[in-house]
Amino acid sequence: MNSIYDITYTVFGFKEIPSGIIRGVLKKEIGKELIERILKGIHKQEAKVLKFLIHKVYAGCDCWKDREWILIAISDVFKKHMSSKYPAPNGIAPLLEIVGTIVRGCEAPIKMDYKALLSVAIFPLHNEDQIFQDEIPVISAFHEELVYVLIGYVSKEPSMSPAIIKKLLQMWPKSNSKKEILFLQELEKLLEYLPAPTFNTIATPFLDRLCSCIRHPHFLVAERALQFFKNDYFLSLSREHSPTMVPAVLPSLLDSSHWNPSVNKFAASVVEILEGQDRVVFERAAKGYWEKGDRHTKDWKGATERRLKEMDPARGKAVEEEIGVQVPQKIQGIGYYSLVFGQLLGNGSYSSVRYAKVIQPGTMPSTWPEVAVKIVEKSFIKAQDYQNNIARELQILAKLSHPNIVSLNSVFETEEKIFMVMEYAEKGDLHGWIYNLGSLAEETAKFLIGEVICGLEVVHLNGIIFGDLKPENILIHKTGHVKLTDFGSSLFEKELVDWNKEEYHVERAKEELNRKMNASNQPKSNESPEKKKIVHGTAAYVAPEIILGEKPSKESDLWSLGCVFYQCLAGKTPVWAEEEAQLHQKIVKFSDQRTFPKHFSPEAIDLTDKLMQKDPLNRLGASQQFLNLKSHPFFNGLVWENLNMQEAPIIKKGTIEPKKHKKWSRRQFSTLLAPLPESYTFAEDKFSLPIIPELPQ
Incomplete structure (x- = not known):
């Protein structure tokens, strides 16, 4: 057919x-x-x-x-x-x-x-x-x-x-x-x-619905409603119609006592936006709010500030206090005006990464150092309570120093953003290579996975669980060598000493709707990860014990390593399903149902099998026995000593042809970073039919 x-x-x-x-x-x-x-x-x-x-x-x-x-x-x-x-x-x-x-x-x-x-x-x-x-x-x-x-x-x-x-x-x-x-x-x-002049014709039903959604018990509905205030045209409507907008919306914002702290923080930031748009209208509306019913007080300014402080306990703190870590500057004196920014390298849900050069006065621009700058929106880390993760990521990058781990050169900030100046990997990430080639030759995978193992070994020796090992987080330097990056989901092993499985399931239940939605899977609490114990990663690479609520471990990273290795050779992850719940079920059952493509060598099958054992302690390399992992027959011929000093081989295409239309070939967001659905853009690759001109009737 x-x-x-x-x-x-x-x-x-x-x-x-x-x-x-x-x-x-x-x-x-x-x-x-x-x-x-x-x-x-x-x-x-x-x-x-x-x-x-x-x-x-x-x-x-x-x-x-x-x-x-x-x-x-x-x-x-x-x-x-x-x-x-x-x-x-x-x-x-x-x-x-x-x-x-x-x-x-x-x-x-x-x-x-x-x-x-x-x-x-x-x-x-x-x-x-x-x-x-x-x-x-x-x-x-x-x-x-x-x-x-x-x-x-x-x-x-x-x-x-x-x-x-x-x-x-x-x-x-x-x-x-x-x-x-x-x-x-x-x-x-x-x-x-x-048309802006017609807003008043829809104002009453629209604002009633918007306020109802802001007060919605489901945090994703509340967050999606609050996101209207990030839309430039909506903000212009809000400014133009502030006498109508502010009195209608402000009570729902100040009443915010959502079970999810990030909703309250987001609401507090919207209050600040409305105050900045028209202070006279805002003060009149705030005064009216505090003079009603049981709230009655003459000190409406103080009451508003106290309420905002309740909604956002971190309100007014300096970013240095929120992050709580200092990173030595490897490129001295670097700041915003020391950089010349170039193309966008990538986007996440809370940050973007741009190519840049560090200005060196008196020298030719072609000789200036190349860097990748991760730009973090302060509004995000504040609204999503992401300070602990940023602090931990910076601590880890400052602590680790290895040729197979991306280096952090400097950190600085402006009023709205944090800039993390990092080592630049000219050849992109491993996902891009698999996506474009379809799969990798075994000799290529041997070298690349070998260097991933070298970097991962150093991570583990420093008492750190990587937490989100996947092709998107494996960069390829211009020399062809591997660089592990993105420690936003990582944990220090000592943080998990008092792990409580029952507590994990209680906290996980609160996020269950979030996981099932094709929407944001952001962290949603002002409790630190030391208290929450919510583990984040990317669904297709998460180990079965984590899905079952067990404590994450270094052995969990070995499962993820097995997934990445399999994907290098097969062009797709070993387990895949459209729905996350179904994917989790398949991961848990994978050890009992695994099959391998015909082109896999016996050594590749054995390595995958031993990395992806259901029992974490049975995985090859468990208990930090990386020597056993390096001694596997698949890596025969690889000279481990100073591997990163050797000339990297050319990346060669494998047996599998590119299948770019497959959903599993797209970039995968970690649970921590998956954004709310983006606004529809009606991209040409989806809506490709040409417009049909009208005929006279």
Whole structure:
């Protein structure tokens, strides 16, 4: 079937073939059947072809009458989906993309036929209340495409924004927090197209809903609502309409007594934003808040400051106190104005990494030292209570000195950011090499994993558990040698002396919703890791004992090492599943169900098997016996002494071809760093169909 559709797709994809020929082949009756077929949960390749064909037929119609039946057929499919007891939501997404290209081709003002489609077929899709496992709403399968359509309407005719936003607010989910997060994302996107003068027409229902979400018991809903105040256009609306906005929102912010401290801290930072926008309006609103009911006090300024201090105990502390560690400067006198910044090297949920050069007066720029600068947002480490992790990361980097561990050259700060000046690895990370090559040759893996072992040995000898060993955290220097990086998830072994398994499960239960969501998995408490004992890592590389609630250990890093080694040769992790809960189940059972690709050598199979033993103490290299690990037959011929001083071999491609479309080939966020869903950007690689210009009716 796939080959037939590939041929169809290729033939009909030629620009030289007129759409009229396709219309001649795909008659009206056949076209309706194809549109219906999309709803039946067909193969992805077939859906891709059908989407393309339906789009091309519609675009090739030379009169409105020929196009009308396609819109009616699509509308009927949406209605059928909503009335079905067992919906096939994956078929809705491609049809919505087609509708999005049609709407974007409309002339303003948009004609009634298209507006009727909006009210009759598009909006009702928001009422989809069915859920997948783990309470994930079915609408999540096509929500981005749904928003893509709505943005098409409001971008063509912004005056439609108030009515669309009001309708969305009326359809707000009652009991599904994950669906509420999707609606908040959609609402924020729609607000970006709202003409500022029309804000007052939606102010009451919008602010009521926003405040309700800020007070929501589910911390992710509350955080997503507070994130509106990071949107530049929303902040401009807030400034322009501060007499309406501030009195409505301030009580919900000052009332914040959420069980999750990070929500309270985030709310406190929003209070500061509102105060800075219009001090007169803010003071009037704050005074009114404190004069009501049991809160009555004349000292409203003092009461506001005390409340903010309760919400954010670290309020007013210097960053040096929050971090609590000093790092010797290896490049003396380095600061913000000592650097010339270049390209972005990478992004995380709380930081970015940029290439830079250190200015050396009197010398040619080509000779200036190259560095990588990790830029940490202070607002994040404050709101997410990440100070302990930053402090620990800096302590570890200052403590460790080894050719296979990235070196920290300097740390400095500005008012809003912390800058960590680090060693630059010109050849990127191991994930990038596996992603681009598909897999690595065994002789390449032997050298690279050998150097990872050398670096990991030093980490362990210093009483440190790496905690997040994965290809993304293994850098390749321009010399071809390995550098371990990112100790944000690391722990000192001594911190876990009083580990309590029951306490771990209690704390983990508080984060359970967070783990199951396609959303942020941030640390959410102002308790230090010494008290919380919540372990963070990247799901596909986490050892089974950690999933079961046991104490993390150096042996847990050996399991992760086995995963990385396997991925080097196979191009993917040894265990994978779309849902994290299912992934965890597979990891726990992996020792009983493991299989290996045919191209693995017997030595590679044996090494993987011995690193990924279910019992941590049975893993090769356990109890810091790295000599046993280095003596494994897979590493025969590797000269361990001064390995990092030897010339690095060329990185060679392995047996597996690149499979970039696979989800497991994408970069994996650690549990600690996985961000809330980013705002939809409607990237061209996802929404690739061209816009269809409107025809006169």
